[in-house]
Amino acid sequence: MASISFQNVTKSFGDFNAVSNASFEINDGEFICLLGPSGCGKTTSLRMIAGLETPTSGRIYIGDKDVTGLHPRDRKISMVFQDYALYPHMNISQNIAYPLKVRGENEATRGERAQEVADVLKIGHLLDRLPAQISGGQQQRTSLARALVNPSQVYLFDEPLSNLDAKLRLEARGFLHHLQHSMGMTSVYVTHDQAEAMALATRVAVMDQGRIVQFATPMEIYRKPATTFVANFVGNPPMNLLPVEAMVEDNRLKVKADGLDVADIPMQRSFAEAVANNPNITLGVRPEHLRATAEAENVVRGKLFANENMGAEKLVTIERPDAARFTARIFTDDDIILSEDVALGFSSQHISLFDTDGNRLALDDE
Amino acid sequence: MTLSFQQILSRISFSVLAALIGICFALPLIWFLFAPFNARAELGLEIPSPFTLKNFFTVFENTFAMRGLLNSFIQSIGGVVLVGFAATLAAYALSRSDIPGKKSITYLLLLFSSVVSGSAAMVPIFLIVSKLGLIDTHVAVILVFAGGLLPTAMFILRDFIDGIPKSYEESAMVAGASSMQAFRDVALPVIRPGIVVVVVWAFVNIWGSFLIPFILLRSDELMPASVAIYSFYSEAGTPIVTLLAAYALIYSFPVISLYLFVNWKFGFRFFGGIKA
Ligand SMILES: Nc1ncnc2c1ncn2[C@@H]1O[C@H](COP(=O)(O)OP(=O)(O)OP(=O)(O)O)[C@@H](O)[C@H]1O
Numbered sequence A: 001m002a003s004i005s006f007q008n009v010t011k012s013f014g015d016f017n018a019v020s021n022a023s024f025e026i027n028d029g030e031f032i033c034l035l036g037p038s039g040c041g042k043t044t045s046l047r048m049i050a051g052l053e054t055p056t057s058g059r060i061y062i063g064d065k066d067v068t069g070l071h072p073r074d075r076k077i078s079m080v081f082q083d084y085a086l087y088p089h090m091n092i093s094q095n096i097a098y099p100l101k102v103r104g105e106n107e108a109t110r111g112e113r114a115q116e117v118a119d120v121l122k123i124g125h126l127l128d129r130l131p132a133q134i135s136g137g138q139q140q141r142t143s144l145a146r147a148l149v150n151p152s153q154v155y156l157f158d159e160p161l162s163n164l165d166a167k168l169r170l171e172a173r174g175f176l177h178h179l180q181h182s183m184g185m186t187s188v189y190v191t192h193d194q195a196e197a198m199a200l201a202t203r204v205a206v207m208d209q210g211r212i213v214q215f216a217t218p219m220e221i222y223r224k225p226a227t228t229f230v231a232n233f234v235g236n237p238p239m240n241l242l243p244v245e246a247m248v249e250d251n252r253l254k255v256k257a258d259g260l261d262v263a264d265i266p267m268q269r270s271f272a273e274a275v276a277n278n279p280n281i282t283l284g285v286r287p288e289h290l291r292a293t294a295e296a297e298n299v300v301r302g303k304l305f306a307n308e309n310m311g312a313e314k315l316v317t318i319e320r321p322d323a324a325r326f327t328a329r330i331f332t333d334d335d336i337i338l339s340e341d342v343a344l345g346f347s348s349q350h351i352s353l354f355d356t357d358g359n360r361l362a363l364d365d366e
Numbered sequence B: 001m002t003l004s005f006q007q008i009l010s011r012i013s014f015s016v017l018a019a020l021i022g023i024c025f026a027l028p029l030i031w032f033l034f035a036p037f038n039a040r041a042e043l044g045l046e047i048p049s050p051f052t053l054k055n056f057f058t059v060f061e062n063t064f065a066m067r068g069l070l071n072s073f074i075q076s077i078g079g080v081v082l083v084g085f086a087a088t089l090a091a092y093a094l095s096r097s098d099i100p101g102k103k104s105i106t107y108l109l110l111l112f113s114s115v116v117s118g119s120a121a122m123v124p125i126f127l128i129v130s131k132l133g134l135i136d137t138h139v140a141v142i143l144v145f146a147g148g149l150l151p152t153a154m155f156i157l158r159d160f161i162d163g164i165p166k167s168y169e170e171s172a173m174v175a176g177a178s179s180m181q182a183f184r185d186v187a188l189p190v191i192r193p194g195i196v197v198v199v200v201w202a203f204v205n206i207w208g209s210f211l212i213p214f215i216l217l218r219s220d221e222l223m224p225a226s227v228a229i230y231s232f233y234s235e236a237g238t239p240i241v242t243l244l245a246a247y248a249l250i251y252s253f254p255v256i257s258l259y260l261f262v263n264w265k266f267g268f269r270f271f272g273g274i275k276a
């Protein structure tokens, strides 16, 4: 196992920057998720760690070693590819054991190890088949098995669970989580499923258009999203965002918008600066921090737009006069009666504020 | 359902027309199968009676013609090995590496090969070969064929390899294979159907070619079957149909069996391990 370090890494294709000036440290034994929308540079970042892509500038270290220009085979890594890349002419057993074969293990050991790993991943009965003769989910587990068969310094996963059905995906996710805990393997895991990232990662790197916009623990990303982009990407449904006008009065922050009543917010240094700059800021509230209310303060009002029953909870969406929508997750236990006009209340502890450029305004004690 | 008179008429005439066209194609083939076994074969179609192998025995006694078949094999196999080997490596490099301008290189080569090779280039080719002192050798024939077929073979194979995801070799390299090992263990088996197609195509091309060996070779001992077939013409230049038919059947045999063999052994098919 080893740490990974990115130092000012940029990767350009022509004049398009797939990854721009990324710097971060991954500690030994961490499980990092690269999270972001399609095309944001997740796969490219992973491929640079693997050595399949050379950075245009910057350096990459695995452990203490500068691997920037090193051939993939000299990096002691394992990788699960987005498209599996199973060898069509080899059977499942040979596929899984290929990393052992090129490292000169004898045939008996190879067969044994392949069987072991395959059994854990429940594909032990398929070893004699060709990749074309097994299902998509089984192919995915085969490629997972091939990555796990040989001990490596770093494990790289490119959306390894994207093709599994919901139940298998949860199962495989649990398995990976368990594996990570028991083996303490350094892993980098690419996904665009925020729930997967939150569930698996020790830390999450949220990427947008080639940049890492936030690199923090799942909890911090959830509670203190660094930008409106992160706020909008993480959480299901994502954070409600509302443009408001702010002003400072008696060392308190007042925010105003149609159909919104917010109690004055205790002043913070970052607020003062931002408001002095531009009073148009953004208020964010997570759906789970909203509830039906009869109070007059800390309330957002609108017409009922949708009321979806999810079993344990309800998703109540209201449409505001400015056509912006607010969604609340309301637990069905607190039985409420929804009329046409709905008021959703929140606590002022649970709000986030973002400046005009979408960056989070920090509290003084952060 | 009742058909109008006109519909019936149009159906009948369509069938008759189709049958006529079919016969035009079938007749030479049937002749080709029957004539060798007929001791008195002529250009007309005739069912052999009695059925005889005498023509073949006469052909087998013609050492020049038999030697020609062997020479055809030497030249075809030499050419095919060279084309298959060089085209595979070149196409792989052109597909996988990021040499700037590799696209234009391929197109340029293809353009040149189609303009330059063939009968128009026979004089310069002859001069080059004779300068190299290779006139009247198998090597000359093999090299000239390889040179003419390579660009097209490369082009076909490069397209084929372009269609194969890079992640096969990448996953092999991540697993610990050198680029060479990744090529041998993973890429080559996956490319094989494409190579087989190119090899068959090159073999058929060389096997059936007349002009190049006819010009580059002098001695009877080196002439391939396509040239040796002229030994079944009389002094006056009229074909001895019986022997010609028998020899033609023997001559076509390797090509037909190559198709059958390849289809049986490799099959012109492909199976994948990549998520669609
Ligand atoms: N070889 C290449 N040549 C040119 N552009 C490329 C190349 N590889 C990737 N890109 C571009 O770089 C950007 C990042 O690609 P990347 O594959 O890293 O995205 P991703 O985050 O993995 O997306 P997805 O979730 O869809 O897999 C994309 O806009 C892509 O078009």
Ligand SMILES: [Mg+2]
Pocket: A042, A043, A044, A082, A158
């Ligand atoms: Mg990707």
